[in-house]
Amino acid sequence: MSITLRQLEIFIAVAETAQVTKASKKLFVTQSAVSMALAELENQLGGSLFDRHGRSLLLNARGRYLLPLAKDITCQVSNIESIMSERNDTLQGRIDVVASTTLGNYILPYLIGAFKRVHPRVHVNMLVHNTKNAEQLVMDGSCDVGYVEGLLGKNAELKVRPWFQDELVILCGPTDPMAHNEYFDLETDLTEKKWIMREPGSGTDATFREKMRDYLDKINVVMEMGHPEAIKRAVESGAGIACLSSLSVCRETEHGWIKTLKIKGLDMKRQLKIIQRKDKELTDELAEFMNFCDVMNDCKEDRVCLSSPWKLQSLLARQSAQKR
Structure with a gap:
C-alpha cells in the first residue's frame, strides 16, 4: 500500500500537537x-x-527528517486545484519595485512569483538596494514602490506605511553548545564568542547596533560579510555566531542546518515598511500587487510560509478560499 496524503496530514498534526x-x-x-x-x-x-x-x-530522528518533507508534499498538493483553476486574467502593465537586502532576497521573490501565477500579464521588475538607495529610487520616480527594513530619512513627499514585523535572532551552528539552549543570554553567552557581522551600512547592521548598543564593547567581531548567505554558510561551518533577520533563515532552521535563538530580555523586533511618493498614481496593477503582498501579515511569527514557495502558495490559496 502506498503512503497517502491523509496519513501525512495526520502525521503533521500529531507532530505539531504532540498528542493523538x-x-x-x-x-x-x-x-x-x-x-x-x-x-x-x-x-x-x-x-x-x-x-x-x-x-x-x-518526534524521533526519523520523524524530524520526515516532517519538512511531509509539509512540502501536502502544501504542493493543496495548491494544485487553486493553480490549475486560475481564470485568464485581464490585468496587465508594469510594476517597478525596489527592496532592501533581506526583503529583496527572501520575501519579494516568493511574493512576485505567486503574483505572476495569478496575473501573468503584469511585468514586475525588482531591484535590490540598501534602504537609503531604495528611498532615493522611489523619490526620483525610478521605482513605483519600495519595501524596506532600515531607517528612513525625513522626507515630506514620502508616504510610509507599516508592513509587518521582523525579528533579529542569533544564529549558531547545529554542533555549537548553544544549539541546546532556548534563548541567548546576554549575561552568560556574549563573551568568548566569535561574531560574524553584516557590513556597516546595512539595515540589519544598523538595527543590531541600535538594539545592542549597551553590549557592543563585549562583542568580538572576527569577520564582516556583505550578504546574509555568506554569513549563514560561515555559521554552518562553525566559524562563529551571527545575528540576522529570522526571515533569512526559515529554510535552514526547518532543516536543522542552523539553530536560531531569541535574545533573552531584549526586544529585537523591527517594523518593515512600504514606501511610495505621495503624488504617485496608484495603477490597478500596483494596487493589486500591494494588496497581494499584505498576505505576509497573516503568515504568523514563525514565517513557515517562507521556507518553500509552495507553503506561501498554500497560504494564498486558503486566503482566496476564505474570500469566496
Missing part, C-alpha cells in the same frame, strides 16, 4: 482514526516516527 487527542480535534476525526493512520504510516516506513512519553508523542 489534540490532533484528532484539529482534524475533526476520531482518535482511533488518527492512531490507525499513524500506525499504518510507521509500518510502511519500517519504523517508529515518535518517542512515546506518557500521553505525549515526540
Whole structure:
C-alpha cells in the first residue's frame, strides 16, 4: 500500500500537537482514526516516527527528517486545484519595485512569483538596494514602490506605511553548545564568542547596533560579510555566531542546518515598511500587487510560509478560499 496524503496530514498534526487527542480535534476525526493512520504510516516506513512519553508523542530522528518533507508534499498538493483553476486574467502593465537586502532576497521573490501565477500579464521588475538607495529610487520616480527594513530619512513627499514585523535572532551552528539552549543570554553567552557581522551600512547592521548598543564593547567581531548567505554558510561551518533577520533563515532552521535563538530580555523586533511618493498614481496593477503582498501579515511569527514557495502558495490559496 502506498503512503497517502491523509496519513501525512495526520502525521503533521500529531507532530505539531504532540498528542493523538489534540490532533484528532484539529482534524475533526476520531482518535482511533488518527492512531490507525499513524500506525499504518510507521509500518510502511519500517519504523517508529515518535518517542512515546506518557500521553505525549515526540518526534524521533526519523520523524524530524520526515516532517519538512511531509509539509512540502501536502502544501504542493493543496495548491494544485487553486493553480490549475486560475481564470485568464485581464490585468496587465508594469510594476517597478525596489527592496532592501533581506526583503529583496527572501520575501519579494516568493511574493512576485505567486503574483505572476495569478496575473501573468503584469511585468514586475525588482531591484535590490540598501534602504537609503531604495528611498532615493522611489523619490526620483525610478521605482513605483519600495519595501524596506532600515531607517528612513525625513522626507515630506514620502508616504510610509507599516508592513509587518521582523525579528533579529542569533544564529549558531547545529554542533555549537548553544544549539541546546532556548534563548541567548546576554549575561552568560556574549563573551568568548566569535561574531560574524553584516557590513556597516546595512539595515540589519544598523538595527543590531541600535538594539545592542549597551553590549557592543563585549562583542568580538572576527569577520564582516556583505550578504546574509555568506554569513549563514560561515555559521554552518562553525566559524562563529551571527545575528540576522529570522526571515533569512526559515529554510535552514526547518532543516536543522542552523539553530536560531531569541535574545533573552531584549526586544529585537523591527517594523518593515512600504514606501511610495505621495503624488504617485496608484495603477490597478500596483494596487493589486500591494494588496497581494499584505498576505505576509497573516503568515504568523514563525514565517513557515517562507521556507518553500509552495507553503506561501498554500497560504494564498486558503486566503482566496476564505474570500469566496
